[in-house]
Amino acid sequence: MGHVIPLAEFAALLASRHGFNVTLIASPIDPSAAAYRSIATSLPSQVNSITLPFPPPDYFPEHTHRIPHSQPSPTTSLAALASIVVDLFSFVTYDLAFEGLESGAFLAINSEPGKPPVYPVGPLVWTRSTEHEEHECVQWLDRQPSGSVVYVAPGSEETLTWQQRTELALGLELSHHRFLWVVKAPHEAKANASLLSSSSTQGSNPLDFLPDGFIGRTKEFGLVLPSWAPQDKVLGHVATGVFVSHCGWNSLLESITNGVA
Structure with missing residues (x-):
């Protein structure tokens, strides 16, 4: 995507x-x-x-x-x-x-002779709304201080291993920083599994693979969403201060456009 x-x-x-x-x-x-x-x-x-x-x-x-x-x-x-x-x-x-x-x-x-001219364009990000109602995460961001939220999204086609997922969850919990995390079901071993292979966890609820009690312990300062969030609106929100990304092309463009590091 x-x-x-x-x-x-x-x-x-x-x-x-x-x-x-x-x-x-x-x-x-x-x-x-x-x-x-x-x-x-x-x-x-x-x-x-x-x-x-x-x-x-x-x-x-x-x-x-x-x-x-x-x-x-x-x-x-x-x-x-x-x-x-x-x-x-x-x-x-x-x-x-x-x-x-x-x-x-x-x-x-x-400068290469014989080649047709190349014209750089962009950055190009999707700005056309496909939703009729405001997403719950935007309403949650509205209640957070300016620049206080760490947005974590590994990309639409990427996934994490079980160990990576657990370490990331514990890091967010121990930091006590406000965070918005878009999670996907993990793979047993391959970090690139969603892109190049099938996984036995595909089709499962991603929230079921978080550490026990994680959502309850972090509900005062964190929001966890399964699979997807309106990323352009999240990165353009004044409450978002940091973006933890897989560095995919679209994520880079949206991050640069909105001035989020």
């Missing part, structure tokens, strides 16, 4: 502000996820969203860290297009970032 959201926002801006017809091609791990469906259905009518199947877990070799993708060459099969926009995982085409972070890289790319 972290790589789909910035491109979905860019596609919506191209369509709504400049009248372009845009095709958004994505291969999310779980196309049935509520977060992905809410974004796909809220795009302008000029944006055609195409979902490609994500490879099954047994497609990847053991200990895989780089995910192989099959992509067309922008200089051959896509020659009839007016423009192609890719994100930083599309290494077969061209990297996409914004100049404030990658100024040296863009100068080098654009």
Whole structure:
């Protein structure tokens, strides 16, 4: 999701502000996820969203860290297009970032003879509301002092091991700092299990895997949410002071945009 959201926002801006017809091609791990469906259905009518199947877990070799993708060459099969926009995982085409972070890289790319010009855009974050009611965590943040909350979110496609989950919970409890924690069901051994393999805990209630009594002991200064939170609203809230993240692309963009370290 972290790589789909910035491109979905860019596609919506191209369509709504400049009248372009845009095709958004994505291969999310779980196309049935509520977060992905809410974004796909809220795009302008000029944006055609195409979902490609994500490879099954047994497609990847053991200990895989780089995910192989099959992509067309922008200089051959896509020659009839007016423009192609890719994100930083599309290494077969061209990297996409914004100049404030990658100024040296863009100068080098654009200095190569025979290559088409590359224009950095962004940061791009999803700013279109997909909710009809204010989320409970935003109401909780409204009651907290400015800059007092540690927001902990490991990402939509990442998970922690049992040991990592326990250590993180104990650290938050012992710190006595206000925190908002988005938790997912852990995996027995693999920290990258949710991304590259199946897990026996998938489909379970993530709150069931917290240390015994954790929620009760921390209810005066912490809020725990299962699986998901409206991250753009959390990071943009005045009460949020620190972001503990897996450093995914979308999380980095939203953190920089909102000035949260």
